[in-house]
Amino acid sequence: MKCKKILGYLVFACIFGGFLIVNVSYVYADEEEKPLITTEQRSTIVDHCDAMKDSVKSLQRTDSRARVYLGRYYETILTSFMTPLNVRLVENNISNTKLLDNQTNFAARRTRFVNNYITYQQALEDLVNTNCKTEPEKFYEKLVVAREKREIVNHDAQRLKEMAETQVKLVEELKNGVK
Secondary structure, three states: OHHHHHHHHHHHHHHHHHHHHHOOOOOOOOOOOOOOOOHHHHHHHHHOHHHHHHHHHHHHHHHHHHHHHHHHHHHHHHHHHHHHHHHHHHHOOOOOHHHHHHHHHHHHHHHHHHHHHHHHHHHHHHHHOOOOOOOHHHHHHHHHHHHHHHHHHHHHHHHHHHHHHHHHHHHHHHHHHHO
């Protein structure tokens, strides 16, 4: 019964993580990543500076909440599901290197997710603190950096989702093998 509850949390985390990854909202700017911006882009950045900064601040708040939720779910998956299961397997002399490897990889990716998220938040903060009216080129460059950092965080979240799904499959295989 407890395993079903944990599996329910795991499935919810996977679905929630997938929802956040699919619903990525980007900051307004030209999609091309080039170091020099055109006169038109420069003008657009200067003219819409306040709206762009508001969008970035809104994105910061949204992403911060998402990271907190995902971080809690990742921590729950690791500490309430993966680790206790592997400890029980070792205590019962049941060898399953796939589960141990998945736990190790999940823990490492979770740490990477946290560190990459901090770097991403710093890039967003740097972007918000750039005066886009007087330094539109610098603002655009920092926007490109923030997008790249966000993509890295999204990749980490996707990998964690896949590892959680793998964990469910491995547990099912273990369950079917024990019968």
